[in-house]
Amino acid sequence: MAPKINLYMTPGSCSLASHIALHESGLDFTITDLKAKTGFPPEHLHLNPKGRVPILDLDGELITETHAILTVISALVPSKNLLGSSAIEHARAHEWLAWLSGTLHGNAFACLFRPKRFIGDEKLYDAVRARGREWVKECFEFIEGKLEGGRVHAVGEAFTVVDGFLLVFYRWGNRTQFGMRENYPNYARLVDGVIKRGAVMKTIEIEGIDALND
Ligand SMILES: N[C@@H](CCC(=O)N[C@@H](CS)C(=O)NCC(=O)O)C(=O)O
Known part of the structure; x- marks a missing residue:
């Protein structure tokens, strides 16, 4: 079954890299803008107590840190070689x-x-x-x-x-x-x-x- 994916992001922030990776992956996903440009809104701290975007909700698992998010997206589509091919x-x-x-x-x-x-x-x-x-x-x-x-x-x-x-x-x-x-x-x-x-x-x-x- 295809994973259910939502990316919590803010336009133009570092979450752009995760957003690009999702489009490159070809996977279905949704996005939610947390409007964190001038600071992470405290009402969303339950999603990431570190108070940062991006946050990837992958089948209910909340993954933080761009490095980890890009790694897991790449792992979901191994044939795309999104982390390289060797x-x-x-x-x-x-x-x-x-x-x-x-x-x-x-x-x-x-x-x-x-x-x-x-x-x-x-x-x-x-x-x-x-x-x-x-x-x-x-x-x-x-x-x-x-x-x-x-x-x-x-x-x-x-x-x-x-x-x-x-x-x-x-x-x-x-x-x-x-x-x-x-x-x-x-x-x-x-x-x-x-x-x-x-x-x-x-x-x-x-x-x-x-x-x-x-
Ligand atoms: N180490 C985190 C850093 C994430 C980060 O600093 N995100 C910024 C946007 S570029 C943020 O959410 N800032 C909100 C704030 O500092 O309050 C990662 O690589 O994902």
Whole structure:
């Protein structure tokens, strides 16, 4: 029997990666916008006590953390190779997902967007934000280097959920004026391919967001 799936999300947030993965999977699913853009609404904490989207309801099992959600979606449709098509590619995909969630999102962008998480003294927020900007830049430079040689996918030679997750941060880079296309041409080449995919175009349209936020 087909699984019953609902994705709790917020347009343009990191949940975009899970939403893209669901469309790429071809599985039937529904979405619920939790409107967490300016903070996770406390009335929904029973869904995720950590107070974050995305949350995937898979047959009544509530799964949190983008990395875990992308992994389980990929496991539901093994023939799509959404985490790559060999043991090494799977390892590379997990390597990317752990770093994107933990370092780029959880540390660098979090310093920029949510300095309060790192320091109690409001007077020091700007210093934390400034360090966040530097850190995001370092991460974008790292991504740029990984995509040298004309690469159009992060892992192997085909689309994986990592490519969809990379689109999230490219959009945020545009939103925060990192000059993505001028400064990171390899990264721009990858996302230009990602946004032309049917599943991605559909996701962008449903979320009602601009593809690259530029
Ligand atoms: N480690 C989590 C982080 C999720 C996360 O930070 N989600 C943001 C949206 S991008 C959120 O829900 N923010 C609400 C808040 O911080 O109150 C993951 O990778 O899924």
